Amino acid sequence: MIPTTSPAALDATAVVESIADLVRENYVFPDAARQLADLLRRRSADGAYPAESAEGLADAVTSDLRSVNGDLHLALKYHAVPVPPEQGAAVLATARRRFDASLGGVPRVELLDGGVAVLEIGPMVFPLDWAAQPLAAALSLVAPADALVLDLRRNVGGDPNTVAFICGYLLDGRTHLNTMLSRQGEVAEQSWTPPFVPGARFGGDKPLYVLTSADTFSAGEELAYDLQQLGRAEVVGETTRGGAHPREGWTVHPHLELSVPVARAVNPVSGTNWEGTGVRPDVPCDAAAALDRAVALAVARLA
Structure with missing residues (x-):
């Protein structure tokens, strides 16, 4: 009160x-x-x-x-x-x-040489009823790229439903992302990618890299963690803040x-979450150097 x-x-x-x-x-x-x-x-x-x-x-x-x-x-x-x-x-x-x-949470969409697209989502993962249209447009725009770098270095959190929506463009088929447990330890909600997304999908096979920093937090961390645990993306950059x-x-x-x-999140792959530990990168480097590092990895893999 x-x-x-x-x-x-x-x-x-x-x-x-x-x-x-x-x-x-x-x-x-x-x-x-x-x-x-x-x-x-x-x-x-x-x-x-x-x-x-x-x-x-x-x-x-x-x-x-x-x-x-x-x-x-x-x-x-x-x-x-x-x-x-x-x-x-x-x-x-x-x-x-x-x-x-922030242009609806997608301040940067760019195609680099070599067919590598860069999409920044930030400064938050905004509520889906606000963000669905700009995200669908941006994710559809990068769908034809040969590789994608998803920049979450300035993302400080937001809506788990929007995380699932984004993952729907980056995975094939409906996928279980998280289970939310209540204060009583009961299942309060499950998070799955949607069966349908508007526009074109980037899909689940092409190279995908996710950039993180020590400032990446909450729903921004979930997006990186979900894709990492599913083996869909390599995380490049710094260990995140650790709020799950x-x-x-x-x-x-x-x-x-x-x-x-x-509530607390339980990932179906790891059986835990990133609370207190942060999302640990597969390719550790300074956040400022993460984009160049990810693009180099993408170009090398495509070659």
Whole structure:
């Protein structure tokens, strides 16, 4: 429940109390949820949280939220622009601004010499109802290429349904990508590539390389991990950040959004995920050099 303070006011004690309740009730790992709720209340009682700055409170609470198991999806996010109170609205408002400024999440489509196409997806994997049209256009455009480099170095996360949509262009046949387990350990959802995609497929046989960086996160990591585990792509670049848990967002103050993972992903090939470890590249190199390295590998393979 959002504390009933005026938009300009910050009641840090009430905000932290609401955060403790939400974490305890929703975090995918119940034991850690209880630990975190107790920690937040104890720290609040000790006066550890700043009462004068929403941004300072966000930094302090986020540090404590990640102190138990290092889950990077656990966070109290500060928004300079006031955000709507509805659940999930804060992250969508931010994502929409990024979507409108990035050609719908496909800022680069290019054909290089030698028949190698480069497609950048970023800065996020946007919700499918927004991104289906630009992604279908871009993926269809690169479909005739002899090899494809998928650049995720600046991709910081997004929608697993869109990950499945993208994979539908890069694989042959309907393919199981992930199973989401609930807080109770039950199957909450399965992720499969769609049986049909609009436009042309690149397909499941031609050379495919995925670029990663230390900034690649969440759904960006899932796209790289899914293709790697299926043996469909070689990952080139840096080990990614390591955030595998799908999250929900709650507005707990007009400038503060709480992010809490509500499920965990299990890959059908590895039996695990990339949480805490990141996606480890098949060809490690600096992110800045990853494109040149992948293109050289593609050209050599085609030759």
